Amino acid sequence: MLSLTPQxxxxxxxxxxxxxxxxxxxxxxxxxxxxxxxFTRIPGRAVLEGVVNLPLVLPPVVVGYLLLLLxxxxxxxxxVLSLLDLRIIFTLKGAVIASAVVGFPLLVRSIRIGxxxxxxxxxxxxxxxxxxWWDILYTIILPLSGRAIxxxxxxxxxxxxxxxxxxxxxxxxxxxxxxxxxLAIYEYTNTPGGDSMALSLCLVSIGLSFIVLLISEAxxxxxxxx
Amino acid sequence: MLFEVDVEKKIGDFSLQVDFSLSEKKCxxxxxxxxxxxxxxxxxxxxxxxxxGKIVLDGVPLFDQKRKINLxxxxxxxxxxxxxxxxxxxxxxxxxxxxxxQRTPPQERRGTPEAIIxxxxxxxxxxxxxxxxxxxxxxxxxxxxxxxxWPRLILMDEPLTGLDRDLKFQIIPYLRDVxxxxxxxxxxxxxxxxxxxLMTDEVLVFEEGRLQARLSAEELARRRxxxxxxxxxxxxRLPSPEPHGDLWSYRWGxxxxxxxxxxxxxxxxxxxxxxxxxxxxQHPVATxxxxxxxxxxxxxxxxxxxxxxxxxxxxxxxxxxxVPESVRELDIRKxxxxxxxxxxxxxxxxx
Numbered sequence: 001m002l003s004l005t006p007q008x009x010x011x012x013x014x015x016x017x018x019x020x021x022x023x024x025x026x027x028x029x030x031x032x033x034x035x036x037x038x039f040t041r042i043p044g045r046a047v048l049e050g051v052v053n054l055p056l057v058l059p060p061v062v063v064g065y066l067l068l069l070l071x072x073x074x075x076x077x078x079x080v081l082s083l084l085d086l087r088i089i090f091t092l093k094g095a096v097i098a099s100a101v102v103g104f105p106l107l108v109r110s111i112r113i114g115x116x117x118x119x120x121x122x123x124x125x126x127x128x129x130x131x132x133w134w135d136i137l138y139t140i141i142l143p144l145s146g147r148a149i150x151x152x153x154x155x156x157x158x159x160x161x162x163x164x165x166x167x168x169x170x171x172x173x174x175x176x177x178x179x180x181x182x183l184a185i186y187e188y189t190n191t192p193g194g195d196s197m198a199l200s201l202c203l204v205s206i207g208l209s210f211i212v213l214l215i216s217e218a219x220x221x222x223x224x225x226x
Numbered sequence: 227m228l229f230e231v232d233v234e235k236k237i238g239d240f241s242l243q244v245d246f247s248l249s250e251k252k253c254x255x256x257x258x259x260x261x262x263x264x265x266x267x268x269x270x271x272x273x274x275x276x277x278x279g280k281i282v283l284d285g286v287p288l289f290d291q292k293r294k295i296n297l298x299x300x301x302x303x304x305x306x307x308x309x310x311x312x313x314x315x316x317x318x319x320x321x322x323x324x325x326x327x328q329r330t331p332p333q334e335r336r337g338t339p340e341a342i343i344x345x346x347x348x349x350x351x352x353x354x355x356x357x358x359x360x361x362x363x364x365x366x367x368x369x370x371x372x373x374x375x376w377p378r379l380i381l382m383d384e385p386l387t388g389l390d391r392d393l394k395f396q397i398i399p400y401l402r403d404v405x406x407x408x409x410x411x412x413x414x415x416x417x418x419x420x421x422x423x424l425m426t427d428e429v430l431v432f433e434e435g436r437l438q439a440r441l442s443a444e445e446l447a448r449r450r451x452x453x454x455x456x457x458x459x460x461x462x463r464l465p466s467p468e469p470h471g472d473l474w475s476y477r478w479g480x481x482x483x484x485x486x487x488x489x490x491x492x493x494x495x496x497x498x499x500x501x502x503x504x505x506x507x508q509h510p511v512a513t514x515x516x517x518x519x520x521x522x523x524x525x526x527x528x529x530x531x532x533x534x535x536x537x538x539x540x541x542x543x544x545x546x547x548x549v550p551e552s553v554r555e556l557d558i559r560k561x562x563x564x565x566x567x568x569x570x571x572x573x574x575x576x577x
Contacts, residue, residue, distance in 0.1 A: 119312070122312055124271075124308075127300050128271055128304065128306040131300060
């Protein structure tokens with residue numbers, strides 16, 4: 001019953017590619033944002049917090065449209081992008097950016113929870129032992145929030161696999177270029193007689209998500225053992 | 227070492243205002259909880275910024291509000307042993323121990339990790355995770371970790387609180403040995419008179435954010451004879467015992483003490499409650515107590531219904547705690563000869 005066309009396989013590969021790229025690309029920024037929010041008292045913290053969390057409450061379509069306004073040819077960054085000969089809309093890059101922005105709050109939230117759980121007195125102890133802030137970041141905060149980072153990456157990866165609204169606006173639905181699994185399913189459901197094909201892709205989607213969960217559980221367990 | 231502290235700090239309703247300078251190597255900060263001991267410790271370590279004043283260690287200003295100097299904890303080179311060890315949970319014992327060592331300039335290191343590990347008896351624990359350690363082991367690792375960063379001064383914030391009695395006395399010799407051997411001055415913060423007496427010579431007494439008194443640990447214990455629930459305790463350092471029938475005999479000054487408890491070779495520290503020392507005007511004819519020491523009364527102190535009688539017995543000094551009625555009845559005065567009677571079972575070995 002699971003029959004996949006070459007186009008489906010392309011969509012699966014694209015989904016994995018987009019989700020992986022979006023997660024890895026966001027990771028350093030997500031870690032940085034969480035660090036700023038938890039451990040520093042920079043001015044404008046509340047604003048940063050709001051901006052980071054906004055995509056979580058906004059409809060993805062709105063996020064996609066805002067991104068279109070930013071990255072479109074006549075958008076804010078349009079002149080800069082054309083100068084660099086870069087095209088974001090209707091490309092794979094656009095799909096990655098859409099996924100990254102939509103999944104970012106989930107990543108930051110997870111890492112923050114982990115960082116909030118680090119006893120401040122470990123940091124005090126490290127300081128009295130002569131460690132500078134970057135040293136503490138690398139030797140105490142990073143290892144102690146390892147599980148939270150992993151959880152955040154899992155969430156974000158899963159969210160990216162399912163990203164639809166922002167992607168279809170910014171990157172379109174171009175088979176082989178930006179058509180990921182959700183977009184392919186959408187297309188099938190709009191095609192007469194495409195139901196069974198849509199179901200096949202749904203099953204693939206369930207399988208993929210399950211594998212992500214399994215891998216994350218296994219890694220978390222090995223973290224715990226250490 | 228010369229440590230000059232003159233700081234003020236307000237936190238909500240509480241205000242801390244202290245001014246002292248220290249040159250002694252073994253200092254205690256004594257006071258009830260809420261007296262500002264911990265706040266002071268955080269200020270000295272650089273973890274909390276005072277509102278005004280200055281802190282100078284050996285001529286180097288660590289904090290000076292007027293000159294806008296405020297060295298960070300990592301620049302101060304003041305070690306801290308926290309009440310709850312705070313060992314890094316993701317590192318094993320070895321990596322915890324070496325954390326400060328690796329961040330100390332080589333010219334500042336005054337001993338090797340091996341030496342410290344040996345003194346603290348941690349060899350067998352090095353590869354263990356810190357979550358599997360007992361309370362006492364954790365505190366020893368925490369001490370080793372701090373000593374290995376070779377600080378100019380170590381602050382110990384109630385490091386023995388939370389350990390049970392036996393563990394406490396297991397750790398005190400380690401604390402003393404390592405700090406003495408490597409000649410590191412320390413400030414020992416505690417609300418336990420016994421710990422303060424075992425660890426320090428000079429004591430600063432705090433109350434409600436103010437320095438109330440500054441005196442020797444012995445003097446503090448004598449002053450608190452009246453207020454401490456258990457009264458005064460004599461601390462006797464006794465050498466290796468000799469068997470004496472089914473009891474043990476220890477040399478003490480020019481005399482011999484008969485005890486029930488066997489000690490170990492080398493130094494043993496015994497506690498003897500002052501109220502367990504009974505005074506007789508003349509040598510009793512027959513008594514079940516095993517120790518009858520002819521002594522001379524050298525001082526009387528205390529107040530209320532508790533009087534401390536300082537006795538000099540053949541080179542040794544002992545405090546007996548009696549009630550004013552007994553003082554009147556026996557007509558105890560300075561210079562008088564008395565016999566101190568102590569049961570063999572009254573001595574309690576600490577370590």
